[in-house]
Amino acid sequence: MRIALLAHLRHPIAPPFAGGLESYTWHLAEGLSTRGHDVVLFASGDSDPRFARDPVIPVHQEARFPGLEHRGDAGLRAHLDGGYAAACDGIAAGGFDVLHNNSLSRLPLEPRRLAATPTVTSLHVPPYDALRWFVHASAVPGHRITATSAALLRDWWPEGPPPGASVLHNGIDPAAWPFVAQGDGSAVWCARLAAVKGAHHAIAAARRAGLALTLFGPIEEPDYWAERIAPSLGGAIRYGGHLAGPDLAAEIGRASVFLFTPCWDEPFGLAAVEAMACGLPVAGFARGAAAEVVGEAGRLVRCGDDDALAASLGEALAIPRTVPRARVLRLFTRDLWLDRCEALYAQHLIPSET
Template identity: 65%
Template sequence: MRIAILGHVRQRIGQPFAGGMESHCWHLATGLRARGHDVVLFASGDSDPGLPIDPVLPVHYEAQFPGAEHRGHAPLIAHIDAGYEAACDRIAVGRFDVVHNNSLHRFPIEPRRTAVVPTVTSLHVPPYDALHWFVRESAVPGHRLTVTSRGQLEAWWPDGAPPQASVLYNGIDPASWPYRPQGDGHAVWCGRMTRDKGPHFAAQAARLAGIPLTLFGAIEDPEYWAAEVEPLLGETVRYGGHIAGTALADAMGRASVFVFTPCWDEPFGLVAVEAMACGVPIAAFDMGAAREVIGPGGCFAPMGDVAALADAMIAATALPRAPQRARVEALFTRDVWLDGCEALYRAVIAEHRAEHGAVRA
């Protein structure tokens, strides 16, 4: 198949990943190419040069408009809209069999667009006002929608999901996250350094539990970092930087517990799955899809309850490690995920052909 992958353009698509959405998009592109598909990634122009990139924007917009994401910044909105409108126009005439849309933008899901090229849209976030109405109106033949958990499906469609919507769990390559049968007694946290990811809670709980903790990830919100996380660093809590690939997998695999602290309605939790692949038990806030994804391999605490999280960390270190890996191999591998993507592509192409005629533009 000739597949257009339309990415989110807040950050570049490449390692080290800024977050789960960027990881999802990169692994989707590389995984589909490895399976023999002709893939074009529509993303920021500064994304991984090893992928065939058609730039939506010359560079990711956080580089040009730092911190403007949630502030209704008119120049940023106009900049993004122009980029996606032009990209959608190019896709429409690009003779693609299907679009996999990860953009979280309203233009690619307009029925006039999905009537031209069959589209699968993956929703990586809970519903929010700027997109919610457009998503609900986009559930038409020739457009399939996926979410990353059952809880997220209910959040987007509390009165019942349309037949075009389904759950598609994210997947990872287990070979990139080698299993280790034993940890060394310390804890790891990984993610974007922002308030909604909660690294300050992880640091506070680790100090209370008496378990050394290393934090990994990009410092996305420097003011939050300086005010609430940096003062907690010391002998037992350290910052390990923003690392990727083998180095991160090695650091994660050596841990005895992974601390997962979503402070919002987390739709999946890719970092938790990566830790589980290494065999690491999870201590987590019971938010969003955390319990659905982590399952019996975790110990949970109410969101914001530092004392309960510290207890969960101590309890998690006693959990067996093999079941964590087994859960990933059963539910969250890249092959299982890509099989699901290909099945959706075939289904939406057939549906589009029945509704609109010719598949390619």
């Protein structure tokens, strides 16, 4: 198939990944290409050059409009709309069999654009006012809509999803997150260092439980870092930086438990799945899709309760490391995910072939 992948533009689609959405899009491009599809990545121009790219904007938005995401900035909005409009026009004229839309833009959802190119739209964020109406209005025959979890699908359609909307769990390559039979007794946390990811709760719980903790991830909110995280570092609490691929997998694999502390309705929880693949049980907050992802591989408590989170660390540590690994292999592998993506694309092609 000839497949267009339309990305979110806040960060480049390149490792080390700024977050789960960037990782998702990169691995989708890599996986589909490996399976022999003709893939073109529509993303920022500073995304990974190993892919065939069609730049939507020259550089990712944070490079030109730092810190303005969700601020309603008119300049940023015009910049993104101009890029996405041109990209959608290029996709419509490009002879693609299908567009997999992973952007957070309303423009690919316009009726004339859905009519021009068979489209699969994957939802990666909870519903918010700037996008909600456009997604709901786009739920028309022929437009396939996916959510990364059943919890996220319920958030978008509390009364039940429309036809053509379904769950598409993320998947990882288990070989990239090797199983380690025994940890060193420490805890690990990995995500964007932003308030909604709750690293300050992980620090508080680790201290109460008497565990060493290492934090990994990009510093997305400098004020949050300076006020809530940096003053807490030292001794058993350390920051390990923002690592890519094998280096991050090695650091996570040597720990004994993963702290997962979303302070928003987490749409999936890719970092938790990666840690589970290494054999780490999870202690965390029951927000969003956390229970759906973690299941029997961890212990979850009410969001914001640091004492309960500290207690859950001991309970999680008692879970055999084979349990989280087995859950990943059963539910969240890259091959399962890519199989489901290809099946969604094929649903668009069947009418034209019969």
